[in-house]
Amino acid sequence: MTDEVSGKPTVGASFTWLDAVLGPLVYVLEHVGSYVQLTASTVLWIVRRPFRFGQYLHQMEFIGVGSSFIVIVTGLFSGMVLALQTVHSLREYGAESTVGGIVAISLLREISPVFAALMVTARAGSSMAAELGNMRITEQIDALVTMAVSPVQYLLSPRLVASVLMLPLLCILYTCVGLLGSYVVAVQWNGIDLGAFISYIESFVVLNDLAMGTTKAAIFGALIASLSCHQGYHVSGGAQGVGLATTRAVVQSAVAILIANYIITSLMNE
Numbered sequence: 001m002t003d004e005v006s007g008k009p010t011v012g013a014s015f016t017w018l019d020a021v022l023g024p025l026v027y028v029l030e031h032v033g034s035y036v037q038l039t040a041s042t043v044l045w046i047v048r049r050p051f052r053f054g055q056y057l058h059q060m061e062f063i064g065v066g067s068s069f070i071v072i073v074t075g076l077f078s079g080m081v082l083a084l085q086t087v088h089s090l091r092e093y094g095a096e097s098t099v100g101g102i103v104a105i106s107l108l109r110e111i112s113p114v115f116a117a118l119m120v121t122a123r124a125g126s127s128m129a130a131e132l133g134n135m136r137i138t139e140q141i142d143a144l145v146t147m148a149v150s151p152v153q154y155l156l157s158p159r160l161v162a163s164v165l166m167l168p169l170l171c172i173l174y175t176c177v178g179l180l181g182s183y184v185v186a187v188q189w190n191g192i193d194l195g196a197f198i199s200y201i202e203s204f205v206v207l208n209d210l211a212m213g214t215t216k217a218a219i220f221g222a223l224i225a226s227l228s229c230h231q232g233y234h235v236s237g238g239a240q241g242v243g244l245a246t247t248r249a250v251v252q253s254a255v256a257i258l259i260a261n262y263i264i265t266s267l268m269n270e
Contacts, residue, residue, distance in 0.1 A: 038152070038233060039226045042160050045153035055158040063124045063159075064166030070119045071170050072177050078111055079103060079178030083185040087192065096190070100197035101204030103182040104175075108209040112174040114261055117167060117220035121253040125228040128159055129249035132232025133242035141233070156233065160225040167221030168214040175213070212268050216261060223256045 082103050090096045132155060135141050144151045179201075186192040231249040235241045 042156045059158040059162035075174035075177035076181040079181030083182035097196040101200035104201045107175045107178045108213045113216035116174045125224045128228040129232035129246045133235035136235045163221035163225035167217040171217035
């Protein structure tokens with residue numbers, strides 16, 4: 001808008017222009033600051049009394065044991081597909097006997113932590129956001145505050161600890177099942193020598209491969225729990241808000257996992 005006499009932009013127009021340019025940046029910074037503040041509070045409450053071990057065990061059972069089936073199914077077929085593709089690709093060069101080592105390295109370093117984390121995101125991360133969001137809109141979180149119970153310590157800290165502890169175990173489970181699937185495809189169905197299959201696994205795999213995979217899984221677990229809890233904890237807008245928060249939690253966690261995977265891989269390979 002311009003002034004009718006001078007033709008100069010009015011103050012209202014300048015503010016509208018600034019809002020259009022700086023609004024998205026302010027929105028992002030506000031949400032990043034809120035996320036960092038809530039995550040830091042969650043970490044600090046882990047070491048403060050009272051220690052509610054029952055909550056920790058419940059979340060470990062939900063995230064770890066509850067996600068075992070989907071991790072086993074995904075790991076089995078991932079290992080089978082990876083072995084099938086590797087055997088057919090290397091048979092042309094007469095190197096198909098190395099399939100065991102190649103599959104083991106691929107699973108340990110990349111496929112197991114990433115795929116296991118994505119499965120936990122879809123199952124447990126979405127549940128965290130939906131459950132906390134429902135508690136927020138039904139004022140159950142406010143009721144905890146009224147009873148002098150920290151909702152961060154009672155609800156968020158157990159989920160964060162359980163995710164960090166369970167994801168590495170699920171990653172190892174994924175790798176073991178994936179190797180079993182690759183054994184079936186390579187040895188039983190494609191005639192690869194069992195001795196060569198095992199020998200190449202032993203010669204290719206080193207302790208650093210396991211360390212990389214479990215480290216990634218632990219970091220991914222922290223990202224899943226913190227992002228999902230942040231979305232659920234700050235829900236507004238009723239049932240529709242819960243649905244949107246759940247969607248955002250899954251999308252943000254998946255994107256964060258993929259970005260973190262590249263960063264961690266580049267740092268640990270230096």
